[in-house]
Amino acid sequence: MELVQIKIQKDDKTIKYVKIIHEFDKSIPISEIKRRIDQGQIVHDFDLDARDWMYLENMTQYKWHKIYLGFLKKLEDAGAKLEFFMDGDPEEKQYLLNRINLMKEISDDCDRYPD
Numbered sequence: 001m002e003l004v005q006i007k008i009q010k011d012d013k014t015i016k017y018v019k020i021i022h023e024f025d026k027s028i029p030i031s032e033i034k035r036r037i038d039q040g041q042i043v044h045d046f047d048l049d050a051r052d053w054m055y056l057e058n059m060t061q062y063k064w065h066k067i068y069l070g071f072l073k074k075l076e077d078a079g080a081k082l083e084f085f086m087d088g089d090p091e092e093k094q095y096l097l098n099r100i101n102l103m104k105e106i107s108d109d110c111d112r113y114p115d
Helices: 014-024 030-038 061-077 093-112
Strands: 003-008 044-047 082-086 089-091
Touching (some): 003 061, 014 030, 061 082, 061 093, 082 093, 089 093
16 A cells, blocks of 8 residues: 555635545545634645546546546645655655656556566
8 A cells, every 4th residue: 555645734725625635535524624724734635546536437547546646736725735655654646646657657558568
């Protein structure tokens, strides 16, 4: 499991961030998202290795990861200052981007050379 976790620096746009997060992941109650932002806790996590995408029609792992990256971009475009963690360790966003691209390359190679 490769768990991506994000924290959001508290500011005066918290309600915008709560809405974006809840729109992406309805499993987290709105009040819980707000509490996590206010207390500087991990707000959302995403398992890069999860197979959730397999249950969606015409979805691939790479498309699923791109949707997640779009979610992060939407938060950043709204003004969120994000902190990234990979398996609990602080990381730069570029590391996440590199991991997703590497996973795509490996998947493409497996498709090209199945044996």
